[in-house]
Amino acid sequence: MTATLNVPTINFEQHPCFNPKVKGQFGRVHLPVAPKCNIQCNYCNRKYDCVNESRPGVTSTILSPSQALSYMEKVLEKEPRITVAGIAGPGDPFANPEETLGTMRLLRDKYPDLILCLATNGLGLKPEYIDEIARIGVSHVTVTINAIDPEITRKVYRWVRDEKNVYQGRKGAELLLKRQIAAVTGLKAAGVTVKINCIIMPGINDHHAVEVAKKMAELGADLFNAMAIFPTAETPFEGLTEPDGLTMAKIRKECEQYLPQMRHCTRCRADAVGLLGADQSEEFHGCLIDCSKKLIPVDTKDRPYVAVATVEGVLVNRHLGQADQFQIWEKTEAGFALVEERLAPEEGHGFERWQRVADVLKDCRAVLASGIGNNPKQILTQCGVLPVETAGSIATGLRAVYNGEDLAKLKGEQPAVGALGADSCGT
Known part of the structure; x- marks a missing residue:
């Protein structure tokens, strides 16, 4: 049975990604504790130690849960306007469930008023994990769903890995879609606010985004974020053209028939920090690296x-x-x-x-x-x-x-x- 979201008194209006009115007042930090991924997208190239690119999948380092807590403490000392802590990679949070949930538990214990947020592809978001994030009080989850037709989905991913099994083609697409629909359904049953990210890829799914929005509205999703693809070198989709503003405006208007639209997304790095549109990743880079090198005492009962x-x-x-x-x-x-x-x-x-x-x-x-x-x-x-x-x-x-x-x-x-x-x- 899915647990119901359990949070103390938190002002959820202070989540800048879900409330554009406060994007210049409050900020977020992404904690890069999840390096492994369970799918390979044709548009994604995950990189480490890269300070010159600002896009999903990029981070300067990886933190352990304890290091992430230490980093969070330093961030809040310098930037008290941070109201949200999230995990968005550089892989997928639920390809790294122990690190993800461990980090969320530490944050909730230390900061009971902090908004907690996750971004996932949904493949590994099992019912037991939904129960746990509801108990912890993770209030906002973003699920990236690029299509609801397996024939379109199979064009987007090279492979899908479930435990030790790797699937390609339609079989992988069907498994991913099944898990994504179950994840959105389970999250809403637990009282979690759900945003859907849909990467718009010309010639692949640009004609199909409205169908995704319609289906997600039926499942109870709260917000839809149509995101233009960022063509990335050394990926199968590096030759695709990024949709222009008029194209994106048309797609969002169509999707808005079914779900409210997010129009202020900045396509954040996996270690992003600061206000939306005024990222401070470079400013906090040294602090992030220092925390990644710091040994946090470990309970000798677990690792003596x-x-x-x-x-x-x-x-x-x-x-x-x-x-x-x-x-x-x-x-x-x-x-x-x-x-x-x-x-x-x-x-x-x-x-x-x-x-x-x-x-x-x-x-x-x-x-x-x-x-x-x-x-x-x-x-x-x-x-x-x-x-x-x-x-x-x-x-x-x-x-x-x-x-x-x-x-x-x-x-x-x-x-x-x-x-x-x-x-x-x-x-």
Whole structure:
């Protein structure tokens, strides 16, 4: 049974995306905690560490839920007009449900008056997740639905992934549409305000947007946002032409027969912050990066250990990609103690390899290695394992992690001479 939305007294009129009258008075922040995606759109190119592009799918870094809370604190200190915290990628929130829901819980506990918002493609928005966001008090959800005809939908996506199964063509389109309709229906039953995003792609779905609006109105959606496609390099749709203002005005007028229209969307980055039309992402960029490097203390009941990539058990001197095993260490009253050694997963390529590493280290709060690539950094971080680069002694790395020290200083650490010293890092 779907839970009913549970929120304290919040002024929902202060959501600038849903209320154009306040777009110059109140702002929003997008927290980039969801890097994985479960579909591949033909117009989307997700990028990291990109400060020069302002569009969905782009972010400068990935945050863990605890890092997102720390960043939120700093944002509100500098910009108290922020009334909304949302998650809009750079992947999909419900391809990253633990990170998404964990972030929402932390925000609600810390800021009971904050408006919480999510943007999703709907594929992974299961009934149990709808129940949970209703309990947390996530009041606004945007679902991107580009067509309600499977023959049109199949043109928009290269593939759809459900758990470990990947679908293409009409089968994938039908699955996605089924889940999207169920998601909108479930959200409205839970009392959540629902906005529909529809990306307008000339020759693909520009003639069909009104049918999407009509169907979504039947399901009880509250707002419709017809968005002109932003042709993006290195995508199948990079050659499409962005619809002009007259075309978009005509489409919105047609869709307005069925649903109120959002006409002030700024096509935000996944790490956007500030007022609509006056984004402050560049201003907060340094703060965002600092928070992404900060180790937030983790409950030792959940992740009591630290993994180490080492050759001999004294120094951190093996690159993560070359490690065939990890030493697992813990902090005790007597110092640091070696718990066990674990075999690393067999070598492979891409996401699956690093996801397997994260699974092997799921009870570890961090992993120390002499070198770590960007892809494993992102995947390990979003899985709750902090990647730490250092070339020093194991004792120095363990001390920094467990004491919450500045980990950026470890990267330049020189290998220590001799044993592990007074920290009693022995077996």
